[in-house]
Amino acid sequence: MRFSKLKLTGFKSFVDPTDLVISDGLTGVVGPNGCGKSNLLEALRWVMGENRPTAMRGGGMEDVIFAGAASRPARNFAEVVLQIDNSERLAPSGFNDSDQLEIVRRITRDVGSAYKTNGKDARARDVQMLFADAATGSHSPALVRQGQISELINAKPKARRRILEDAAGIAGLYQRRHEAELKLKNTEANLARVDDVIESLA
Numbered sequence: 001m002r003f004s005k006l007k008l009t010g011f012k013s014f015v016d017p018t019d020l021v022i023s024d025g026l027t028g029v030v031g032p033n034g035c036g037k038s039n040l041l042e043a044l045r046w047v048m049g050e051n052r053p054t055a056m057r058g059g060g061m062e063d064v065i066f067a068g069a070a071s072r073p074a075r076n077f078a079e080v081v082l083q084i085d086n087s088e089r090l091a092p093s094g095f096n097d098s099d100q101l102e103i104v105r106r107i108t109r110d111v112g113s114a115y116k117t118n119g120k121d122a123r124a125r126d127v128q129m130l131f132a133d134a135a136t137g138s139h140s141p142a143l144v145r146q147g148q149i150s151e152l153i154n155a156k157p158k159a160r161r162r163i164l165e166d167a168a169g170i171a172g173l174y175q176r177r178h179e180a181e182l183k184l185k186n187t188e189a190n191l192a193r194v195d196d197v198i199e200s201l202a
């Protein structure tokens with residue numbers, strides 16, 4: 001699985017449709033302060049399912065929508081498309097039946113976010129799991145934000161362990177275990193209720 005293209009429309013400073021082609025080898029993004037380099041990295045994190053506005057340097061998720069400038073009105077939606085080259089068929093199961101994967105996330109004012117994978121509606125969880133199983137995603141240690149190295153140096157062992165687990169590709173298993181534990185708890189509560197009903201009928 002290799003990221004091949006990022007397409008942005010109305011996302012932060014990228015008001016006009018913009019394509020970032022990610023070729024083989026190293027891709028460098030250079031430009032003056034404030035030109036939008038970090039916004040590109042945030043777009044990548046966002047399309048992979050980031051749901052914390054603070055990770056987008058915003059107060060609410062709609063802050064990622066182009067907010068307008070002196071000569072241009074604000075936009076009503078933002079969209080990021082991530083194209084992934086899957087010719088080596090390394091995508092997790094359920095996503096591995098085509099040479100190219102396309103993940104789309106769009107946010108519309110007062111409506112919220114919607115996702116698509118290969119043209120079909122998807123849930124945020126499906127997209128988050130896809131990347132967690134592929135040992136990447138919005139929390140991936142491969143995406144290094146400003147100040148993160150010093151945070152890592154000062155991190156507690158538990159937080160460092162999490163980074164190793166992410167890199168080992170078991171973050172998806174943790175999420176599934178958490179969901180299974182919640183289901184188990186609900187089932188236990190339901191069983192207790194059934195016991196109460198049986199007792200009251202006896």
Ligand code: ATP
Nearest residue numbers: 012013033034035036037038039063064065066067
């Ligand atoms: P530096 O090199 O200083 O870290 P950078 O190239 O990483 O800068 P970014 O931080 O990505 O730049 O971009 C900041 C720019 O994005 C600012 O000009 C800011 O006004 C603009 N911006 C952020 N959010 C929005 C938004 N919702 N609408 C319009 N512009 C936005």
